[in-house]
Amino acid sequence: VFGLGGVGLSVVIGCKVAGASRIFGIDINPDKFAKAKELGVTDCINPRDYDKPIHEVLARMTNGGVDYSFECVGDIDVMVSALKSCHFGFGTCMINGVVPSSILSFEPMLMLSGRTLKGALFGNLKSKDWVPKLVSDYQAKKFNLDPLVTHVLPFDKINEALELLHSGKSIRTVVKF
Numbered sequence: 176v177f178g179l180g181g182v183g184l185s186v187v188i189g190c191k192v193a194g195a196s197r198i199f200g201i202d203i204n205p206d207k208f209a210k211a212k213e214l215g216v217t218d219c220i221n222p223r224d225y226d227k228p229i230h231e232v233l234a235r236m237t238n239g240g241v242d243y244s245f246e247c248v249g250d251i252d253v254m255v256s257a258l259k260s261c262h263f264g265f266g267t268c269m270i271n272g273v274v275p276s277s278i279l280s281f282e283p284m285l286m287l288s289g290r291t292l293k294g295a296l297f298g299n300l301k302s303k304d305w306v307p308k309l310v311s312d313y314q315a316k317k318f319n320l321d322p323l324v325t326h327v328l329p330f331d332k333i334n335e336a337l338e339l340l341h342s343g344k345s346i347r348t349v350v351k352f
Contacts, residue, residue, distance in 0.1 A: 176200050176216070176245045177257045179207040181323055181346045182271055183247035184214055188318050189298075190243075191215040199241065201229060204343050214322060222256075230259035240266050248272045255281045264289040271295055323347045 176183045176190070179202040190198050191214070200208065200216035208219035218236070222229040234240050240262035246254045249272030258268040258281060268290065286292065298305075313320060326348040328336050339345035 176247060177253050178202060178247035178249075178272065179204070179211045179216075180247065180343075183245070184211065184323055184346060185320075186245045186247055186271065187211060187214045187216055188320070192318050199233060199236075206343065210322065210346065228256065228259075230256050233260045237262070239263060242266055244268045246270045246272050249274050251277050251279055254279055258285055258290060258292055261290045267291040267293065269293045269295055271298075324349055327351065 176186050176198065179187075179200050183200070183202070187198055187200065195215075197218065198216045199218045199220060200211040201220045201222060202208070202211075203221055203223055205219070205221050208216075211219055220229070220232065222232075225232050230240075241260055242262060242265070244257040244260045244266065246257040246268065251274060254268075254270050254272070254274075257270070260266075261268050266289075270293070273296075293299075300306075312318060323346050325344075325346045326336065326339055328348055328350055330350055330352050333350055336345070336348040336350050339348055
């Protein structure tokens with residue numbers, strides 16, 4: 176999982192629910208690693224701690240690459256790294272990060288070698304069908320979203336809530352009216 180903010184940590188929760196046994200969490204902010212481990216990340220990696228590109232680090236750690244990668248940052252270079260981190264022949268990369276209008280460019284051989292690249296907004300779910308199911312599963316304690324809420328502030332502190340989010344000190348802040 177590339178990016179351990181609110182979207183990335185939600186992906187981690189989904190990976191756990193799906194039965195993943197090993198989950199790599201990649202982020203340049205090591206302050207996010209404790210929460211990531213609490214939610215199910217088994218290996219936290221800061222790309223700045225390595226001399227090699229992160230896809231090479233992951234390939235070495237996984238005997239060729241990951242089965243699935245999830246890009247949750249919204250950065251073109253991270254998207255390409257996530258795709259390159261997928262296993263040659265069968266890895267799948269899901270792009271979840273929103274990017275301002277930009278062009279994604281990579282070597283065609285990444286796709287011709289059997290990797291799959293997908294993109295999703297809102298998890299590629301039909302909200303009218305899936306939101307009630309997700310609420311029901313949450314209420315049935317099939318997964319826990321509570322750790323994603325790190326702050327609760329009154330509406331008059333909305334600017335503080337945004338600053339917490341932008342500074343990386345908050346995953347999600349509930350603003351009460």
